[in-house]
Amino acid sequence: MIDWQTYGPKTRAIRAGQVRSHEGEHSELIVPTSSFVFDDAAQAAARFAHKEEGNIYSRFTNPTVRTFEERLAALEEGEQCIATSSGMAAILSTCLGVLKTGDHIVASQSIFGTTVNLFNTILGKFGVETTFVELTDINAWQAAIKSNTRLLFLETPSNPLTTIADIRQLADLAHENDCLLVVDNCFCTPVLQQPLKLGADLIVHSATKYLDGQGRCMGGAVVGPKSIVGTDIYAILRNAGPTMSPFNAWVFIKGLETLNIRMKAHCDNAMQFATWLTQQDAIEKVYYPGLTSHPQHQLAQQQQQGFGGIVAFDVKGGREAAWHVIDNTEFLSITANLGDTKTTITHPATTTHGRLTPEQRDAAGIKDGLVRISVGLEDVEDIQKDVQKGLASL
Numbered sequence: 001m002i003d004w005q006t007y008g009p010k011t012r013a014i015r016a017g018q019v020r021s022h023e024g025e026h027s028e029l030i031v032p033t034s035s036f037v038f039d040d041a042a043q044a045a046a047r048f049a050h051k052e053e054g055n056i057y058s059r060f061t062n063p064t065v066r067t068f069e070e071r072l073a074a075l076e077e078g079e080q081c082i083a084t085s086s087g088m089a090a091i092l093s094t095c096l097g098v099l100k101t102g103d104h105i106v107a108s109q110s111i112f113g114t115t116v117n118l119f120n121t122i123l124g125k126f127g128v129e130t131t132f133v134e135l136t137d138i139n140a141w142q143a144a145i146k147s148n149t150r151l152l153f154l155e156t157p158s159n160p161l162t163t164i165a166d167i168r169q170l171a172d173l174a175h176e177n178d179c180l181l182v183v184d185n186c187f188c189t190p191v192l193q194q195p196l197k198l199g200a201d202l203i204v205h206s207a208t209k210y211l212d213g214q215g216r217c218m219g220g221a222v223v224g225p226k227s228i229v230g231t232d233i234y235a236i237l238r239n240a241g242p243t244m245s246p247f248n249a250w251v252f253i254k255g256l257e258t259l260n261i262r263m264k265a266h267c268d269n270a271m272q273f274a275t276w277l278t279q280q281d282a283i284e285k286v287y288y289p290g291l292t293s294h295p296q297h298q299l300a301q302q303q304q305q306g307f308g309g310i311v312a313f314d315v316k317g318g319r320e321a322a323w324h325v326i327d328n329t330e331f332l333s334i335t336a337n338l339g340d341t342k343t344t345i346t347h348p349a350t351t352t353h354g355r356l357t358p359e360q361r362d363a364a365g366i367k368d369g370l371v372r373i374s375v376g377l378e379d380v381e382d383i384q385k386d387v388q389k390g391l392a393s394l
């Protein structure tokens with residue numbers, strides 16, 4: 001077995017986890033099978049009794065899915081990865097794996113809307129309570145921790161305002177209180193940020209976003225120590241079944257091979273686009289961690305290896321002006337998805353954050369004129385031209 005940690009991250013992204021079959025194929029095989037056959041009855045018994053390692057059924061393990069898991073674990077420098085059917089399935093599996101009735105979560109208030117719903121509505125129904133706090137307010141995190149708190153949960157940079165949390169500081173706080181720190185590393189991917197190295201215990205991913213990178217497949221993953229991921233979280237996969245399909249795993253394997261160059265290209269385009277935005281009169285404020293005006297620019301510089309592909313801005317004139325800009329673009333995709341080679345444009349206040357009350361949106365800093373762009377890999381001049389069409393006609 002090759003020890004991939006002795007190799008660089010680009011090599012790991014392309015090579016780790018592949019096991020060639022007797023056919024000698026150069027690329028990774030898709031193994032679309034629900035079950036696996038045994039040499040004899042004794043081998044079947046040994047596999048079921050965990051006395052022999054090997055495949056039994058694709059809800060538990062599948063060779064293509066395993067290649068994806070090993071490759072992502074190698075990139076995050078985690079001991080083990082478990083792939084899931086979506087990003088939400090990764091978050092649910094993590095919670096079901098490590099929490100029980102009566103436990104408590106402290107979460108950033110600036111997390112993916114569906115994650116908020118999952119915590120409040122679904123976990124709440126099973127007696128797991130969540131307190132939401134301001135991402136950058138360490139005192140609020142500390143004050144929210146109770147004797148039954150088990151998880152701290154965050155995303156950094158946040159969506160859509162790209163606020164940055166100090167992962168090291170929150171990991172220390174979690175450990176002083178016998179809690180686990182879970183980081184949703186969707187926006188940065190391991191190319192730009194490795195939360196485990198900064199002290200986080202578990203990483204969750206929506207592979208649907210940058211890991212695929214071309215908006216084709218749904219998937220997710222959990223990465224962390226074998227003692228948690230390989231036991232409690234794997235048990236959820238095996239018994240509850242939020243399994244990734246082999247075909248999707250194959251697409252994500254392909255995605256990981258180009259993740260390094262794609263993320264750097266997303267960062268370059270986003271930096272150029274954000275800088276251009278700051279020069280437009282119709283725009284009040286630009287949110288991008290790469291700008292020196294960003295309140296956590298320095299922290300982003302220390303913690304990340306790049307500033308990411310998400311840029312947000314406030315258009316003067318509120319909702320009407322923001323919609324006008326969106327509707328007057330020619331080729332940008334009006335969709336709430338992100339992390340695609342295709343640039344997407346979103347109005348958070350009426351879509352991803354539409355279910356919040358105006359007061360809650362206000363508290364979260366999401367104004368009616370806010371537009372979020374997931375900067376893709378088209379010519380950045382064309383992206384600017386397209387946004388300019390909307391701005392010019394205001």
Ligand SMILES: *Cc1c(COP(=O)(O)O)cnc(C)c1O
Pocket residue numbers: 086087088089112115155159184186187205206207208209218219220
């Ligand atoms: C999309 C997203 C998720 C959920 O992932 P799905 O693959 O859509 O289930 C979770 N967290 C973040 C930050 C996301 O952007």
